[in-house]
Amino acid sequence: MGEPLLRVEGLRTIFQTSKQVVTAVSGISYSVDAGETVGIVGESGSGKSVSMLAVMRLVPSPAGRITEGRIWFQGRNLLDLNPAEMRAVRGKDIAMIFQDPMTSLNPVLSIGKHLVEPLKLHLGLTTTQAKTRAVELLQMVGIPDAANRLNDYPHQFSGGMRQRVMIALGLSCNPKLLIADEPTTALDVTIQAQIIDLVKRLRREFGMSVIWITHDLGIVAGLVDRVIVMYASHVVETASVDDLYEDPRHPYTLGLLSAIPRLDAAERTRLTPIPGKPPDLSNPPKGCPFAPRCGFSTADCLSEKPTLREVAPGHFSMCHLELSKQAFISLREVRVNA
Amino acid sequence: MSAYLARRLFYSIAVVVGVSVAVFLITHQLGDPVRMLLPLEASEEQYQAARQQLGFNDPILVQFARFSVDAVRGDFGDSLWMDAPALPLVLERLPATFLLAGTSIIIALVLAVPLGIIAALKPRSLLDHVASLTALLGLSIADFWLGLMLIFIFPVSLGLFYTSGYGTWEHLVLPAVTLAARPLGRISQIVRSSVLDELDKNYVTAARARGLSEQATLLGHALRNAAIPIVTLTGFELTRLLAGFTVVVEAVFGWPGVGLLAVDAIERQDLPLLQADVFVVAMIVVVINLLIDLLYGALDPRIRY
Ligand SMILES: Nc1ncnc2c1ncn2[C@@H]1O[C@H](COP(=O)(O)OP(=O)(O)OP(=O)(O)O)[C@@H](O)[C@H]1O
Ligand SMILES: [Mg+2]
Numbered sequence: 001m002g003e004p005l006l007r008v009e010g011l012r013t014i015f016q017t018s019k020q021v022v023t024a025v026s027g028i029s030y031s032v033d034a035g036e037t038v039g040i041v042g043e044s045g046s047g048k049s050v051s052m053l054a055v056m057r058l059v060p061s062p063a064g065r066i067t068e069g070r071i072w073f074q075g076r077n078l079l080d081l082n083p084a085e086m087r088a089v090r091g092k093d094i095a096m097i098f099q100d101p102m103t104s105l106n107p108v109l110s111i112g113k114h115l116v117e118p119l120k121l122h123l124g125l126t127t128t129q130a131k132t133r134a135v136e137l138l139q140m141v142g143i144p145d146a147a148n149r150l151n152d153y154p155h156q157f158s159g160g161m162r163q164r165v166m167i168a169l170g171l172s173c174n175p176k177l178l179i180a181d182e183p184t185t186a187l188d189v190t191i192q193a194q195i196i197d198l199v200k201r202l203r204r205e206f207g208m209s210v211i212w213i214t215h216d217l218g219i220v221a222g223l224v225d226r227v228i229v230m231y232a233s234h235v236v237e238t239a240s241v242d243d244l245y246e247d248p249r250h251p252y253t254l255g256l257l258s259a260i261p262r263l264d265a266a267e268r269t270r271l272t273p274i275p276g277k278p279p280d281l282s283n284p285p286k287g288c289p290f291a292p293r294c295g296f297s298t299a300d301c302l303s304e305k306p307t308l309r310e311v312a313p314g315h316f317s318m319c320h321l322e323l324s325k326q327a328f329i330s331l332r333e334v335r336v337n338a
Numbered sequence: 339m340s341a342y343l344a345r346r347l348f349y350s351i352a353v354v355v356g357v358s359v360a361v362f363l364i365t366h367q368l369g370d371p372v373r374m375l376l377p378l379e380a381s382e383e384q385y386q387a388a389r390q391q392l393g394f395n396d397p398i399l400v401q402f403a404r405f406s407v408d409a410v411r412g413d414f415g416d417s418l419w420m421d422a423p424a425l426p427l428v429l430e431r432l433p434a435t436f437l438l439a440g441t442s443i444i445i446a447l448v449l450a451v452p453l454g455i456i457a458a459l460k461p462r463s464l465l466d467h468v469a470s471l472t473a474l475l476g477l478s479i480a481d482f483w484l485g486l487m488l489i490f491i492f493p494v495s496l497g498l499f500y501t502s503g504y505g506t507w508e509h510l511v512l513p514a515v516t517l518a519a520r521p522l523g524r525i526s527q528i529v530r531s532s533v534l535d536e537l538d539k540n541y542v543t544a545a546r547a548r549g550l551s552e553q554a555t556l557l558g559h560a561l562r563n564a565a566i567p568i569v570t571l572t573g574f575e576l577t578r579l580l581a582g583f584t585v586v587v588e589a590v591f592g593w594p595g596v597g598l599l600a601v602d603a604i605e606r607q608d609l610p611l612l613q614a615d616v617f618v619v620a621m622i623v624v625v626i627n628l629l630i631d632l633l634y635g636a637l638d639p640r641i642r643y
Contacts, residue, residue, distance in 0.1 A: 091549035
């Protein structure tokens with residue numbers, strides 16, 4: 001296996017206000033191979049969006065800052081690029097689509113203006129060429145009557161259609177990596193499924209890698225090859241999607257999985273959300289960030305922070321207890337019976 | 339767009355009707371114009387005869403209809419002070435008023451927009467503090483005081499421009515600069531805050547994520563949206579300048595605008611002249627507001643429908 005398309009090493013991102021320093025991303029490492037689709041899951045506030053904005057070097061400044069790490073993309077550390085070089089990567093090599101299609105498009109510019117802009121900027125097309133290409137892109141993402149819609153404004157599209165426009169915008173310059181930050185969260189369930197199918201089809205056509213952020217493990221099961229689980233600014237587990245579902249090694253992942261409704265379950269068990277709240281990121285605990293909520297934590301867990309370790313081939317977990325799912329279940333039974 | 343236009347036009351007409359009613363009620367009903375027309379020593383019989391002759395004993399609706407028809411024909415009666423039809427006296431002041439208000443608002447805009455943008459691009463920087471202080475100074479300084487200071491500095495001490503008068507651009511400079519101070523301050527504040535607001539929005543992050551430069555993001559995306567509150571305030575400041583709030587400065591610089599005319603009309607109890615002045619100013623305000631509404635329509639596709 002050659003060099004991955006994207007390799008993030010020890011990335012740390014903080015937000016500094018007059019009162020406190022919030023560590024939004026605590027030295028995380030991960031990689032994404034060419035053609036691979038990776039899901040990033042985790043509760044709200046776990047640092048999913050910030051870690052992706054960091055890859056784009058778009059962390060809101062001056063409060064937010066990348067303080068450590070390297071972001072290798074096609075052999076270059078993105079953190080070493082000058083602003084002009086970085087702009088040439090954004091939208092061209094790495095594209096990003098956002099959670100809220102209602103606010104991600106400029107309300108006073110037509111859809112055509114949106115689409116033409118990056119095509120002229122990155123691919124050097126003329127306005128006429130760019131308009132032709134824009135219509136093709138809209139057709140590709142399934143906008144009916146695309147040719148007549150270039151002059152329409154964002155408010156004339158439904159939420160699902162706007163997200164399709166955002167996808168067309170993201171794919172306009174054939175990026176090698178598409179980062180999708182909860183692109184379906186704001187949409188109806190049926191529209192969600194359509195958007196996911198669309199991305200599945202397009203990533204094959206474009207041969208690109210995809211990073212798909214979500215806080216719903218259930219949605220992405222059929223979409224992603226590998227999953228990165230984030231908790232309180234850390235990557236706590238990463239594995240292929242099958243390994244993760246079948247053999248979760250981190251207690252937090254197990255908790256997330258048991259919060260997914262299972263259609264095939266013999267009896268419809270009640271969802272069991274993980275009790276408690278994530279730690280305060282301006283004052284993180286000394287030990288494992290999950291220990292205060294973990295049903296299995298020991299004295300060690302509270303005093304010493306575990307590192308992300310390979311627990312099986314290609315399967316990493318940040319936990320002192322090298323437990324398997326079976327062990328979790330029997331441990332839980334012991335406690336319940338006690 | 340045409341439905342939007344029709345709606346705005348309808349509102350404008352409603353405002354004109356409202357203003358007419360107000361002017362009519364104030365001038366015909368609150369005061370007693372007949373007493374003011376007659377010499378003090380006029381007898382009760384003379385007074386009653388005059389009332390009858392001038393139509394003040396007719397039913398109020400008849401009086402209003404007559405007033406409206408006259409107003410539409412541009413007939414507000416003769417000025418008592420100048421003994422000439424009132425409306426032309428007001429209209430002949432308009433070029434001076436437009437010239438002064440227009441120049442002031444252009445000076446204000448040309449300085450305020452860059453000032454506000456610079457402040458917004460580097461919030462809490464030294465440049466931002468300097469710009470904010472300038473804005474605060476501009477909008478809080480008393481205009482007559484600023485006018486007097488400018489007279490003291492330029493014509494009196496340096497021999498530049500004129501202390502008062504009308505006719506050349508050199509007469510225009512000092513009153514225009516004086517009147518520009520307040521809109522300059524207020525507009526640069528709103529430019530700063532609305533640009534800051536826009537730069538914080540998702541579509542700006544999304545535009546940056548497509549590789550647009552900061553300049554393209556600001557000029558091509560954020561500013562178009564920020565323009566809406568800026569246009570609102572600029573329109574408000576412009577109507578203020580046209581509607582005679584400039585009267586103190588007109589007085590300081592002897593500038594023959596409609597504001598000064600209104601004050602003269604009040605001092606001389608010249609009701610027809612005052613009526614005509616109020617009416618013209620109201621029409622200007624209505625027209626400016628209509629133009630602003632059209633500009634909104636051009637700026638924001640969401641309100642075109
Ligand atoms: N602009 C900001 N200023 C200060 N702190 C911020 C800012 N943006 C994010 N943070 C902090 O960074 C942490 C991570 O936020 P992030 O948006 O990455 O979470 P997330 O995992 O994407 O959550 P969600 O699922 O809600 O989108 C949060 O605790 C948040 O408080
Ligand atoms: Mg997020």
